[in-house]
Amino acid sequence: MKFLKNLISFCIPLITMLFALTIFTIVSSAVDEYHEKIRNDYAIIVVTKTPLVIKDLDSIGGIAVEKIVPIDRNKILTSFKNRLTQNSLKFLDQRLPYFYQIYLDKFPTSSQLDIIMQELKDKPSIYQIETFSKNHNQIYSLLTLSAKIVFVLYIIIALFAVLVISKQVNIWFYEHKERIAIMKLHGASVYYSAKPIIMLTFFSSITSTIIVVIFIILFSNNSSLIFSDELKEITNIRFDILLESIKLFAISIFISFISILGVLTKLKIKPD
Amino acid sequence: MIKAKDIYLSYDKEKFVIKKGNFHIKDKDFVFIGGTSGTGKSTLLKSFYGDISLRHGDLQINNINLKNISNAKLRKLRREIGIVFQDYKLIKEWTIEQNIMLPLLINGYSKDLSYKQALKMLNHIKLNHKVGYYPAELSGGEQQRIAVARAIAHNPKLVLADEPTGNLDDYSAEVIWNLLKGANEQLGITVVVVTHRVPKNFGLNFKHLSIEDGVIYEVS
Numbered sequence A: 001m002k003f004l005k006n007l008i009s010f011c012i013p014l015i016t017m018l019f020a021l022t023i024f025t026i027v028s029s030a031v032d033e034y035h036e037k038i039r040n041d042y043a044i045i046v047v048t049k050t051p052l053v054i055k056d057l058d059s060i061g062g063i064a065v066e067k068i069v070p071i072d073r074n075k076i077l078t079s080f081k082n083r084l085t086q087n088s089l090k091f092l093d094q095r096l097p098y099f100y101q102i103y104l105d106k107f108p109t110s111s112q113l114d115i116i117m118q119e120l121k122d123k124p125s126i127y128q129i130e131t132f133s134k135n136h137n138q139i140y141s142l143l144t145l146s147a148k149i150v151f152v153l154y155i156i157i158a159l160f161a162v163l164v165i166s167k168q169v170n171i172w173f174y175e176h177k178e179r180i181a182i183m184k185l186h187g188a189s190v191y192y193s194a195k196p197i198i199m200l201t202f203f204s205s206i207t208s209t210i211i212v213v214i215f216i217i218l219f220s221n222n223s224s225l226i227f228s229d230e231l232k233e234i235t236n237i238r239f240d241i242l243l244e245s246i247k248l249f250a251i252s253i254f255i256s257f258i259s260i261l262g263v264l265t266k267l268k269i270k271p272d
Numbered sequence B: 001m002i003k004a005k006d007i008y009l010s011y012d013k014e015k016f017v018i019k020k021g022n023f024h025i026k027d028k029d030f031v032f033i034g035g036t037s038g039t040g041k042s043t044l045l046k047s048f049y050g051d052i053s054l055r056h057g058d059l060q061i062n063n064i065n066l067k068n069i070s071n072a073k074l075r076k077l078r079r080e081i082g083i084v085f086q087d088y089k090l091i092k093e094w095t096i097e098q099n100i101m102l103p104l105l106i107n108g109y110s111k112d113l114s115y116k117q118a119l120k121m122l123n124h125i126k127l128n129h130k131v132g133y134y135p136a137e138l139s140g141g142e143q144q145r146i147a148v149a150r151a152i153a154h155n156p157k158l159v160l161a162d163e164p165t166g167n168l169d170d171y172s173a174e175v176i177w178n179l180l181k182g183a184n185e186q187l188g189i190t191v192v193v194v195t196h197r198v199p200k201n202f203g204l205n206f207k208h209l210s211i212e213d214g215v216i217y218e219v220s
Helices: A003-039 A073-080 A086-095 A111-122 A135-177 A178-185 A194-219 A229-235 A241-269 B040-047 B069-080 B096-106 B113-122 B140-152 B170-187
Strands: A044-048 A063-071 A098-105 A126-130 B002-010 B017-020 B024-026 B029-036 B055-063 B081-084 B158-162 B190-194 B207-212 B213-218
Touching: A003 A135, A003 A194, A044 B213, A063 A073, A073 A086, A073 B002, A135 A178, A135 B213, A178 B096, A178 B140, A194 A241, A194 B113, A229 B190, A241 B170, B002 B081, B017 B040, B024 B140, B029 B040, B029 B170, B029 B213, B040 B158, B040 B190, B069 B081, B081 B140, B096 B140, B113 B140, B140 B170, B170 B190, B190 B207
Parallel strands: B029 B190, B029 B207, B081 B158, B158 B190
Antiparallel strands: A044 A098, A044 A126, A063 A098, B002 B017, B002 B024, B002 B055, B207 B213
Protein backbone atom coordinates (compact mmCIF):
# COMPACT_ATOMS: atom_id res chain seq x y z
CA MET A 1 0.00 0.00 0.00
CA LYS A 2 2.81 2.37 0.99
CA PHE A 3 4.72 1.41 -2.14
CA LEU A 4 1.65 2.24 -4.25
CA LYS A 5 1.23 5.57 -2.47
CA ASN A 6 4.89 6.43 -3.09
CA LEU A 7 4.63 5.26 -6.69
CA ILE A 8 1.64 7.55 -7.33
CA SER A 9 3.35 10.54 -5.72
CA PHE A 10 6.32 10.05 -8.07
CA CYS A 11 4.17 9.30 -11.11
CA ILE A 12 2.00 12.44 -10.94
CA PRO A 13 4.78 15.00 -11.64
CA LEU A 14 6.36 12.65 -14.19
CA ILE A 15 3.08 12.11 -16.08
CA THR A 16 2.37 15.87 -16.07
CA MET A 17 5.81 16.53 -17.47
CA LEU A 18 5.55 13.79 -20.11
CA PHE A 19 2.12 15.08 -21.17
CA ALA A 20 3.56 18.57 -21.55
CA LEU A 21 6.36 17.11 -23.64
CA THR A 22 3.88 15.16 -25.80
CA ILE A 23 1.79 18.31 -26.38
CA PHE A 24 4.96 20.16 -27.34
CA THR A 25 5.86 17.34 -29.75
CA ILE A 26 2.37 17.49 -31.29
CA VAL A 27 2.45 21.29 -31.71
CA SER A 28 5.97 21.36 -33.12
CA SER A 29 5.14 18.48 -35.49
CA ALA A 30 2.08 20.44 -36.65
CA VAL A 31 4.28 23.48 -37.22
CA ASP A 32 6.79 21.37 -39.17
CA GLU A 33 3.97 19.80 -41.18
CA TYR A 34 2.53 23.20 -42.01
CA HIS A 35 5.97 24.53 -42.77
CA GLU A 36 6.59 21.67 -45.20
CA LYS A 37 3.22 22.22 -46.84
CA ILE A 38 3.67 25.94 -47.42
CA ARG A 39 7.25 25.40 -48.50
CA ASN A 40 6.02 23.05 -51.24
CA ASP A 41 3.25 25.41 -52.32
CA TYR A 42 5.06 28.65 -51.96
CA ALA A 43 6.82 30.43 -54.81
CA ILE A 44 7.92 33.99 -55.50
CA ILE A 45 6.85 35.35 -58.88
CA VAL A 46 9.25 37.64 -60.69
CA VAL A 47 8.69 39.51 -63.92
CA THR A 48 11.73 40.23 -66.08
CA LYS A 49 12.39 42.19 -69.23
CA THR A 50 14.85 39.64 -70.55
CA PRO A 51 15.02 35.87 -69.98
CA LEU A 52 16.39 35.06 -66.53
CA VAL A 53 19.75 33.30 -66.34
CA ILE A 54 18.79 30.54 -63.91
CA LYS A 55 22.31 29.54 -62.87
CA ASP A 56 22.97 33.10 -61.64
CA LEU A 57 20.27 32.59 -59.05
CA ASP A 58 21.24 29.60 -56.96
CA SER A 59 20.41 31.28 -53.65
CA ILE A 60 18.64 34.42 -52.45
CA GLY A 61 18.51 35.92 -48.97
CA GLY A 62 20.69 33.11 -47.73
CA ILE A 63 18.14 30.46 -48.83
CA ALA A 64 18.94 28.00 -51.58
CA VAL A 65 16.73 28.17 -54.65
CA GLU A 66 15.13 24.79 -55.18
CA LYS A 67 13.90 25.43 -58.73
CA ILE A 68 12.90 28.22 -61.08
CA VAL A 69 9.91 27.46 -63.27
CA PRO A 70 9.19 29.78 -66.22
CA ILE A 71 5.50 30.57 -66.76
CA ASP A 72 4.52 29.71 -70.31
CA ARG A 73 4.02 32.98 -72.25
CA ASN A 74 1.91 31.26 -74.91
CA LYS A 75 -0.73 30.54 -72.30
CA ILE A 76 -1.04 34.26 -71.62
CA LEU A 77 -1.18 35.06 -75.31
CA THR A 78 -3.81 32.36 -75.90
CA SER A 79 -6.03 33.92 -73.27
CA PHE A 80 -6.06 37.13 -75.30
CA LYS A 81 -6.51 35.40 -78.66
CA ASN A 82 -10.22 36.08 -79.00
CA ARG A 83 -10.09 39.62 -77.73
CA LEU A 84 -7.17 41.05 -79.76
CA THR A 85 -6.33 41.33 -83.41
CA GLN A 86 -3.46 39.45 -84.94
CA ASN A 87 -1.33 42.56 -85.05
CA SER A 88 -2.07 43.42 -81.46
CA LEU A 89 -1.20 39.87 -80.43
CA LYS A 90 2.09 40.14 -82.29
CA PHE A 91 2.79 43.44 -80.57
CA LEU A 92 1.87 41.95 -77.22
CA ASP A 93 4.17 39.01 -77.86
CA GLN A 94 7.03 41.41 -78.52
CA ARG A 95 6.28 43.50 -75.44
CA LEU A 96 5.18 40.76 -73.03
CA PRO A 97 7.75 40.31 -70.20
CA TYR A 98 9.03 36.98 -68.86
CA PHE A 99 7.37 35.40 -65.83
CA TYR A 100 9.10 33.02 -63.42
CA GLN A 101 8.13 31.11 -60.29
CA ILE A 102 11.02 30.84 -57.83
CA TYR A 103 10.71 27.91 -55.43
CA LEU A 104 12.88 28.09 -52.31
CA ASP A 105 14.44 25.32 -50.28
CA LYS A 106 12.99 26.76 -47.06
CA PHE A 107 9.99 28.90 -46.24
CA PRO A 108 11.43 32.36 -45.53
CA THR A 109 10.77 34.40 -42.41
CA SER A 110 9.61 38.04 -42.72
CA SER A 111 13.13 39.38 -42.28
CA GLN A 112 14.54 36.90 -44.80
CA LEU A 113 11.79 37.93 -47.19
CA ASP A 114 12.83 41.58 -46.92
CA ILE A 115 16.39 40.62 -47.87
CA ILE A 116 15.09 38.45 -50.75
CA MET A 117 12.98 41.36 -52.04
CA GLN A 118 15.99 43.68 -51.86
CA GLU A 119 18.31 41.20 -53.61
CA LEU A 120 15.78 40.63 -56.40
CA LYS A 121 15.15 44.35 -56.77
CA ASP A 122 18.90 44.88 -57.19
CA LYS A 123 18.89 42.68 -60.29
CA PRO A 124 18.44 45.05 -63.27
CA SER A 125 16.41 42.62 -65.42
CA ILE A 126 13.75 42.10 -62.71
CA TYR A 127 11.16 44.82 -62.47
CA GLN A 128 8.24 43.22 -60.68
CA ILE A 129 8.22 40.88 -57.65
CA GLU A 130 5.30 39.24 -55.92
CA THR A 131 5.93 37.26 -52.72
CA PHE A 132 2.32 36.32 -51.71
CA SER A 133 3.71 35.59 -48.32
CA LYS A 134 1.63 37.70 -45.98
CA ASN A 135 -1.09 35.17 -45.17
CA HIS A 136 1.22 32.19 -45.02
CA ASN A 137 3.61 34.07 -42.85
CA GLN A 138 0.99 35.11 -40.33
CA ILE A 139 -0.24 31.55 -39.81
CA TYR A 140 3.30 30.23 -39.69
CA SER A 141 4.32 32.88 -37.15
CA LEU A 142 1.26 32.07 -35.04
CA LEU A 143 2.06 28.37 -35.07
CA THR A 144 5.73 29.01 -34.28
CA LEU A 145 4.64 31.24 -31.41
CA SER A 146 2.34 28.53 -30.02
CA ALA A 147 5.16 25.97 -30.29
CA LYS A 148 7.49 28.32 -28.41
CA ILE A 149 4.87 28.97 -25.70
CA VAL A 150 4.26 25.24 -25.29
CA PHE A 151 8.02 24.69 -25.07
CA VAL A 152 8.36 27.34 -22.35
CA LEU A 153 5.42 25.72 -20.51
CA TYR A 154 7.10 22.33 -20.87
CA ILE A 155 10.34 23.68 -19.36
CA ILE A 156 8.40 25.22 -16.45
CA ILE A 157 6.50 21.96 -15.84
CA ALA A 158 9.77 19.97 -16.07
CA LEU A 159 11.34 22.26 -13.45
CA PHE A 160 8.30 21.82 -11.22
CA ALA A 161 8.54 18.06 -11.72
CA VAL A 162 12.19 18.15 -10.60
CA LEU A 163 11.20 20.20 -7.54
CA VAL A 164 8.27 17.92 -6.62
CA ILE A 165 10.34 14.74 -7.09
CA SER A 166 13.21 16.23 -5.05
CA LYS A 167 10.70 17.03 -2.31
CA GLN A 168 9.42 13.43 -2.42
CA VAL A 169 12.98 12.09 -2.23
CA ASN A 170 13.65 14.38 0.74
CA ILE A 171 10.49 13.12 2.47
CA TRP A 172 11.55 9.52 1.80
CA PHE A 173 14.96 10.19 3.33
CA TYR A 174 13.29 11.81 6.33
CA GLU A 175 10.92 8.87 6.76
CA HIS A 176 13.81 6.41 6.57
CA LYS A 177 16.48 8.44 8.38
CA GLU A 178 16.78 5.87 11.18
CA ARG A 179 17.33 3.02 8.74
CA ILE A 180 19.80 5.10 6.72
CA ALA A 181 21.72 6.02 9.90
CA ILE A 182 21.98 2.33 10.89
CA MET A 183 23.12 1.37 7.39
CA LYS A 184 25.69 4.17 7.49
CA LEU A 185 27.06 2.84 10.79
CA HIS A 186 27.60 -0.48 9.02
CA GLY A 187 29.57 1.17 6.22
CA ALA A 188 26.89 1.63 3.59
CA SER A 189 27.27 4.53 1.18
CA VAL A 190 24.45 7.07 0.66
CA TYR A 191 23.82 5.48 -2.75
CA TYR A 192 23.51 2.03 -1.20
CA SER A 193 21.03 3.33 1.38
CA ALA A 194 19.09 5.06 -1.40
CA LYS A 195 18.66 1.85 -3.42
CA PRO A 196 14.90 1.52 -2.67
CA ILE A 197 14.16 5.11 -3.71
CA ILE A 198 16.26 4.67 -6.87
CA MET A 199 14.24 1.54 -7.68
CA LEU A 200 11.00 3.38 -6.92
CA THR A 201 11.82 6.21 -9.32
CA PHE A 202 12.78 3.65 -11.96
CA PHE A 203 9.36 1.95 -11.61
CA SER A 204 7.67 5.37 -11.59
CA SER A 205 9.41 6.26 -14.86
CA ILE A 206 8.26 3.01 -16.47
CA THR A 207 4.67 3.45 -15.20
CA SER A 208 4.48 7.10 -16.29
CA THR A 209 5.88 6.27 -19.73
CA ILE A 210 3.34 3.46 -20.20
CA ILE A 211 0.44 5.76 -19.24
CA VAL A 212 1.55 8.55 -21.59
CA VAL A 213 2.27 6.11 -24.44
CA ILE A 214 -1.28 4.71 -24.06
CA PHE A 215 -2.51 8.31 -24.36
CA ILE A 216 -0.42 8.83 -27.51
CA ILE A 217 -1.80 5.63 -29.09
CA LEU A 218 -5.37 6.71 -28.24
CA PHE A 219 -4.66 10.19 -29.57
CA SER A 220 -3.13 9.07 -32.87
CA ASN A 221 -6.02 6.65 -33.48
CA ASN A 222 -8.69 9.22 -32.69
CA SER A 223 -7.18 12.53 -33.75
CA SER A 224 -10.18 13.14 -36.07
CA LEU A 225 -12.44 13.25 -33.01
CA ILE A 226 -10.26 15.84 -31.34
CA PHE A 227 -9.40 18.05 -34.32
CA SER A 228 -11.87 19.46 -36.84
CA ASP A 229 -11.58 18.68 -40.57
CA GLU A 230 -10.11 22.13 -41.25
CA LEU A 231 -7.14 21.28 -39.07
CA LYS A 232 -6.59 17.88 -40.64
CA GLU A 233 -3.88 19.15 -42.99
CA ILE A 234 -1.64 20.20 -40.18
CA THR A 235 -2.65 17.72 -37.49
CA ASN A 236 -2.06 14.63 -39.54
CA ILE A 237 0.80 13.63 -37.25
CA ARG A 238 2.14 10.11 -37.31
CA PHE A 239 3.91 8.95 -34.17
CA ASP A 240 6.63 6.37 -34.17
CA ILE A 241 5.36 4.76 -30.98
CA LEU A 242 8.59 2.88 -30.22
CA LEU A 243 10.76 5.95 -30.73
CA GLU A 244 8.38 8.13 -28.70
CA SER A 245 8.30 5.57 -25.88
CA ILE A 246 12.10 5.43 -25.75
CA LYS A 247 12.28 9.24 -25.82
CA LEU A 248 9.68 9.64 -23.05
CA PHE A 249 11.25 6.92 -20.88
CA ALA A 250 14.72 8.44 -21.31
CA ILE A 251 13.43 11.88 -20.30
CA SER A 252 11.48 10.62 -17.28
CA ILE A 253 14.49 8.60 -16.10
CA PHE A 254 16.74 11.61 -16.65
CA ILE A 255 14.44 13.96 -14.68
CA SER A 256 14.02 11.39 -11.85
CA PHE A 257 17.73 10.72 -11.52
CA ILE A 258 18.65 14.40 -11.71
CA SER A 259 16.27 14.98 -8.77
CA ILE A 260 17.63 12.05 -6.76
CA LEU A 261 21.22 12.94 -7.53
CA GLY A 262 20.61 16.51 -6.34
CA VAL A 263 19.23 15.30 -3.00
CA LEU A 264 21.93 12.64 -2.60
CA THR A 265 24.70 15.11 -3.33
CA LYS A 266 23.20 17.45 -0.72
CA LEU A 267 23.08 14.60 1.82
CA LYS A 268 26.56 13.43 0.90
CA ILE A 269 28.20 16.79 1.49
CA LYS A 270 26.20 17.37 4.67
CA PRO A 271 28.39 16.50 7.68
CA ASP A 272 27.32 13.56 9.85
CA MET B 1 44.25 -3.97 16.38
CA ILE B 2 43.75 -0.58 18.11
CA LYS B 3 46.59 1.85 18.81
CA ALA B 4 45.87 5.16 20.52
CA LYS B 5 48.55 7.79 21.06
CA ASP B 6 47.76 10.98 22.94
CA ILE B 7 44.18 11.09 21.71
CA TYR B 8 41.93 14.01 22.61
CA LEU B 9 38.20 13.80 21.97
CA SER B 10 35.50 16.45 22.29
CA TYR B 11 32.11 17.38 20.89
CA ASP B 12 33.03 21.07 20.88
CA LYS B 13 36.31 22.94 20.75
CA GLU B 14 36.35 23.97 24.40
CA LYS B 15 35.55 20.94 26.55
CA PHE B 16 37.52 17.75 26.04
CA VAL B 17 35.80 14.50 27.05
CA ILE B 18 39.00 12.47 26.63
CA LYS B 19 42.03 14.56 27.50
CA LYS B 20 44.71 12.00 27.10
CA GLY B 21 44.55 8.48 25.84
CA ASN B 22 47.39 6.05 25.27
CA PHE B 23 46.68 2.38 24.94
CA HIS B 24 47.20 -0.62 22.73
CA ILE B 25 44.61 -3.35 22.11
CA LYS B 26 46.02 -6.45 20.47
CA ASP B 27 44.35 -8.90 18.11
CA LYS B 28 41.95 -11.33 19.83
CA ASP B 29 41.91 -9.27 23.04
CA PHE B 30 38.74 -8.99 25.05
CA VAL B 31 38.61 -5.48 26.48
CA PHE B 32 36.27 -3.76 28.89
CA ILE B 33 36.14 0.02 28.98
CA GLY B 34 34.81 1.00 32.37
CA GLY B 35 34.20 4.10 34.41
CA THR B 36 31.33 5.97 35.99
CA SER B 37 28.55 7.54 33.95
CA GLY B 38 29.52 10.53 31.84
CA THR B 39 33.25 9.83 31.86
CA GLY B 40 33.41 9.41 28.09
CA LYS B 41 33.30 5.62 27.64
CA SER B 42 30.79 5.75 24.78
CA THR B 43 32.59 8.75 23.26
CA LEU B 44 35.80 6.72 23.16
CA LEU B 45 33.99 3.79 21.54
CA LYS B 46 32.34 6.13 19.00
CA SER B 47 35.80 7.37 18.01
CA PHE B 48 36.71 3.76 17.11
CA TYR B 49 34.10 3.70 14.37
CA GLY B 50 34.55 7.31 13.33
CA ASP B 51 31.31 8.68 14.78
CA ILE B 52 33.34 11.35 16.53
CA SER B 53 36.49 12.92 15.10
CA LEU B 54 39.82 13.13 16.86
CA ARG B 55 40.86 16.57 18.04
CA HIS B 56 44.51 15.59 18.59
CA GLY B 57 46.65 12.49 18.57
CA ASP B 58 46.72 9.33 16.52
CA LEU B 59 44.23 6.49 16.50
CA GLN B 60 44.73 3.40 14.37
CA ILE B 61 42.06 0.75 14.00
CA ASN B 62 42.97 -2.33 12.02
CA ASN B 63 45.84 -0.39 10.43
CA ILE B 64 43.54 2.42 9.31
CA ASN B 65 44.41 5.84 10.71
CA LEU B 66 41.32 7.70 11.83
CA LYS B 67 42.96 11.11 11.77
CA ASN B 68 41.38 13.11 8.90
CA ILE B 69 39.94 9.89 7.51
CA SER B 70 38.13 10.12 4.17
CA ASN B 71 34.48 9.04 3.83
CA ALA B 72 35.45 6.11 1.61
CA LYS B 73 38.04 4.83 4.13
CA LEU B 74 35.60 5.29 7.00
CA ARG B 75 32.98 3.21 5.14
CA LYS B 76 35.63 0.54 4.53
CA LEU B 77 36.56 0.52 8.25
CA ARG B 78 32.92 0.25 9.33
CA ARG B 79 32.37 -2.66 6.95
CA GLU B 80 35.26 -4.49 8.64
CA ILE B 81 33.89 -4.15 12.17
CA GLY B 82 30.72 -5.15 14.00
CA ILE B 83 28.91 -2.84 16.40
CA VAL B 84 26.43 -3.65 19.18
CA PHE B 85 24.46 -0.75 20.60
CA GLN B 86 22.68 -0.41 23.93
CA ASP B 87 19.43 0.43 22.10
CA TYR B 88 20.04 -2.45 19.60
CA LYS B 89 19.59 -0.21 16.50
CA LEU B 90 17.70 -2.85 14.56
CA ILE B 91 15.77 -1.79 11.45
CA LYS B 92 12.19 -2.14 12.64
CA GLU B 93 10.58 -2.54 9.22
CA TRP B 94 12.87 -5.46 8.39
CA THR B 95 12.58 -9.01 9.69
CA ILE B 96 15.25 -10.25 12.10
CA GLU B 97 16.99 -12.31 9.42
CA GLN B 98 17.04 -9.28 7.11
CA ASN B 99 18.67 -7.30 9.92
CA ILE B 100 21.38 -9.94 10.29
CA MET B 101 21.89 -9.93 6.52
CA LEU B 102 22.64 -6.17 6.48
CA PRO B 103 26.44 -6.18 7.01
CA LEU B 104 26.77 -9.18 4.68
CA LEU B 105 24.91 -7.42 1.87
CA ILE B 106 26.87 -4.19 2.43
CA ASN B 107 30.06 -6.27 2.18
CA GLY B 108 28.93 -7.53 -1.22
CA TYR B 109 27.70 -11.04 -0.37
CA SER B 110 24.86 -12.38 -2.49
CA LYS B 111 21.32 -12.41 -1.10
CA ASP B 112 21.26 -16.22 -1.01
CA LEU B 113 24.52 -16.55 0.85
CA SER B 114 23.58 -13.75 3.26
CA TYR B 115 20.25 -15.42 3.99
CA LYS B 116 21.94 -18.78 4.66
CA GLN B 117 24.43 -17.09 7.00
CA ALA B 118 21.58 -15.23 8.76
CA LEU B 119 19.78 -18.54 9.39
CA LYS B 120 23.02 -20.01 10.69
CA MET B 121 23.42 -17.07 13.06
CA LEU B 122 19.80 -17.39 14.22
CA ASN B 123 20.52 -21.02 14.98
CA HIS B 124 23.68 -20.02 16.86
CA ILE B 125 21.79 -17.53 19.07
CA LYS B 126 18.94 -20.04 19.47
CA LEU B 127 16.33 -17.88 17.79
CA ASN B 128 15.81 -20.01 14.68
CA HIS B 129 12.16 -20.46 15.64
CA LYS B 130 11.65 -16.69 15.22
CA VAL B 131 12.42 -16.52 11.47
CA GLY B 132 10.15 -13.94 9.80
CA TYR B 133 9.57 -12.02 13.03
CA TYR B 134 10.05 -8.28 13.26
CA PRO B 135 12.23 -6.75 16.03
CA ALA B 136 9.18 -5.28 17.80
CA GLU B 137 7.81 -8.81 18.23
CA LEU B 138 10.87 -9.85 20.25
CA SER B 139 11.88 -9.14 23.87
CA GLY B 140 14.76 -6.75 24.64
CA GLY B 141 17.13 -9.65 25.32
CA GLU B 142 16.19 -11.34 22.07
CA GLN B 143 16.64 -8.09 20.13
CA GLN B 144 20.11 -7.68 21.61
CA ARG B 145 20.93 -11.28 20.59
CA ILE B 146 19.94 -10.33 17.04
CA ALA B 147 22.19 -7.25 17.31
CA VAL B 148 25.12 -9.44 18.40
CA ALA B 149 24.38 -11.90 15.58
CA ARG B 150 24.37 -8.99 13.11
CA ALA B 151 27.70 -7.74 14.51
CA ILE B 152 29.48 -11.07 14.05
CA ALA B 153 27.63 -12.41 10.96
CA HIS B 154 30.29 -11.20 8.50
CA ASN B 155 33.12 -12.50 10.71
CA PRO B 156 34.73 -9.14 11.43
CA LYS B 157 38.12 -8.72 13.07
CA LEU B 158 36.71 -6.36 15.67
CA VAL B 159 33.41 -6.08 17.52
CA LEU B 160 32.56 -2.94 19.46
CA ALA B 161 29.74 -3.07 22.00
CA ASP B 162 28.32 -0.07 23.80
CA GLU B 163 26.60 -1.10 27.06
CA PRO B 164 25.21 -4.25 25.38
CA THR B 165 23.53 -5.44 28.60
CA GLY B 166 22.51 -2.01 29.88
CA ASN B 167 18.81 -2.56 29.24
CA LEU B 168 18.66 -6.29 29.98
CA ASP B 169 17.76 -8.54 32.89
CA ASP B 170 20.44 -10.80 34.41
CA TYR B 171 19.54 -13.87 32.35
CA SER B 172 19.53 -12.00 29.02
CA ALA B 173 22.76 -10.21 30.00
CA GLU B 174 24.44 -13.56 30.63
CA VAL B 175 23.34 -14.83 27.22
CA ILE B 176 24.86 -11.73 25.58
CA TRP B 177 28.14 -12.11 27.52
CA ASN B 178 28.34 -15.73 26.45
CA LEU B 179 27.79 -14.79 22.81
CA LEU B 180 30.51 -12.14 22.95
CA LYS B 181 32.87 -14.53 24.76
CA GLY B 182 32.16 -17.16 22.11
CA ALA B 183 32.92 -14.68 19.33
CA ASN B 184 36.25 -13.92 20.97
CA GLU B 185 37.22 -17.48 21.89
CA GLN B 186 35.88 -19.45 18.95
CA LEU B 187 36.11 -16.94 16.10
CA GLY B 188 39.15 -15.00 17.35
CA ILE B 189 37.35 -11.68 17.12
CA THR B 190 38.75 -8.77 19.12
CA VAL B 191 35.93 -7.54 21.36
CA VAL B 192 35.80 -4.11 22.99
CA VAL B 193 32.91 -3.57 25.39
CA VAL B 194 31.89 -0.39 27.09
CA THR B 195 30.20 -1.15 30.40
CA HIS B 196 29.80 0.54 33.74
CA ARG B 197 29.76 -2.90 35.43
CA VAL B 198 32.24 -5.64 34.50
CA PRO B 199 30.45 -9.00 34.98
CA LYS B 200 31.55 -11.12 37.89
CA ASN B 201 33.09 -14.54 37.23
CA PHE B 202 33.58 -13.67 33.57
CA GLY B 203 35.74 -16.73 33.06
CA LEU B 204 37.95 -15.22 30.39
CA ASN B 205 41.16 -13.20 30.44
CA PHE B 206 40.38 -9.63 29.62
CA LYS B 207 41.96 -6.23 29.56
CA HIS B 208 40.34 -3.40 31.47
CA LEU B 209 40.59 0.26 30.49
CA SER B 210 39.18 2.81 32.86
CA ILE B 211 38.45 6.49 32.27
CA GLU B 212 38.80 9.01 35.06
CA ASP B 213 38.65 12.76 34.52
CA GLY B 214 39.09 12.22 30.82
CA VAL B 215 42.29 10.21 31.21
CA ILE B 216 42.42 6.58 30.13
CA TYR B 217 44.15 4.13 32.47
CA GLU B 218 44.92 0.49 31.92
CA VAL B 219 43.62 -1.32 35.03
CA SER B 220 44.73 -4.89 34.29
